[in-house]
Amino acid sequence: MDTALPFRTAVKFTLLGIGLMSVVLYVLFQARYLIIGPQIVLTEGLGALHNERQVFLVGAAYNISRLWLNDRPIYTDAEGNFKEALILENGYTIATLRAEDRYGRITTVTKPFVYAPMNFY
Incomplete structure (x- = not known):
């Protein structure tokens, strides 16, 4: 008894499998931002020690939908960039x-x- 699949059936199953795998990979690719959540990236590497009061x-x-600096709302531009002044105590x-x-x-x-500060009075 011959149990092998006909060639056309094997090609159909192979193409169906590739198609389903493509759909799953596309959905995961589109959902990547939903999966990883909000991200904050500081672009300037500020050191810890400063001699100027404003950084x-x-x-x-x-x-993101909302962004805060020390519990004060701040806003981004269309690309998500921000530049916010901070006064140091x-x-x-x-x-x-x-x-x-x-x-x-x-x-x-x-x-x-x-x-x-550079000099104390």
Whole structure:
């Protein structure tokens, strides 16, 4: 008894399998931002020690609906870039960037700063 599949049936199953695999990979590719959640990237590598009172936090936020700097809302441009001034207090200051996506997932980036003026009076 011959149990082999006819050639046409084997080709149909192979093409169907490739098609289904392509659809699954396409759906996963399109859902990648939904899967990874909100992201915050600081583009300028600011050091911890500063002798100027004002520093600028520059970066980009992706897949977000809201963005805060120390619980104060800040806004991005159309590409997700932001540039926000931060006034340092004497001594140690912590800047906390927090982003939330439309599903309620939160990402937080914390950056410490130390303000040490050049001369003390």
